[in-house]
Amino acid sequence: MANDSFRFRLIINLMVFFAILILGMFAFSQVENWSLIDAFYYVIVTIATVGYGDIHPITTIGKVLTVLLIITGVGTFLGVIANSTEIMLSRRENSIRLKKLNMVMGTFFSEVGTNLIRMFVELDPKADEIRQEMIINENWTPKDFRKMSENIKRFQYNIELSITQLVLVKEFLLKERDFLLRVLENPVLMEHESFTDLLRAVFHLTEELAYRQDLNQLPESDQNHIKGDMVRVYNFLVQEWIVYMEYLKINYPYLFSLAMRINPFNREASPIVK
Secondary structure, three states: HHHHHHHHHHHHHHHHHHHHHHHHHHHHHHHHHHHHHHHHHHHHHHOOOOOOOOOOOOOOHHHHHHHHHHHHHHHHHHHHHHHHHHHHHHHHHHHHHHHHHHHHHHHHHHHHHHHHHHHHHHHOOHHHHOOOOOOOOOOOOHHHHHHHHHHOOOOOOOOOOOHHHHHHHHHHHHHHHHHHHHHHOOOHHHHHHHHHHHHHHHHHHHHHHHHHHHHHHOOHHHHHHHHHHHHHHHHHHHHHHHHHHHEEEEEOOHHHHHHHHOOOOOOOOOOOOO
């Protein structure tokens, strides 16, 4: 939002600046009988407060125009410089925040996300429909990632609830509960709404399972409720995993190499380099 505000002000200042520049050029060329190059030179050195004095107006109208040029042009020129600087600083700050956010995402997938996807894939009877498509390699381009992201949005996520697997999911999430809470408290998450939604969904599923002491005694209605929570997490996880894989591919090839070798969709995944 801040960048948009700076950009809007910069555009307005630039429009006013160029309007003053063009009008000043033609006005001084007519009033002082200067060439357009001389008039352009005079307007620029005046607005920029350089004022060499080698060219100066002689007529009364020219002097009045100079006063108006100083009043309107200097402020506009400084506005252009100030907003340009703000945009560059804001971009640098955004870049730093983005790096911090992706560090948080990387930690999440290392500790929780990748293992959780692997668990859900095992519970999904339709997972074989997308397994091959989700095996990423080093030749993928941004176009390939976009295509996969669009295709996966049409995939019907499903979970066949297995009490044995559900117990494993519960034990895993409870073990990682403190970690999830610390990640949720990280202020950089405000920069990434979809990843925040994923964390909230995972933490909600963790709480739901934590409150149920005996998973073997769940009625069918409650099983369906838990299943809905798991499908929500499954959906969010896969979408964010694709985004994170593309980020690693572009920025950290060595991390991407490991991520490919432990791909949760690949039954033959192994960290061993072959």
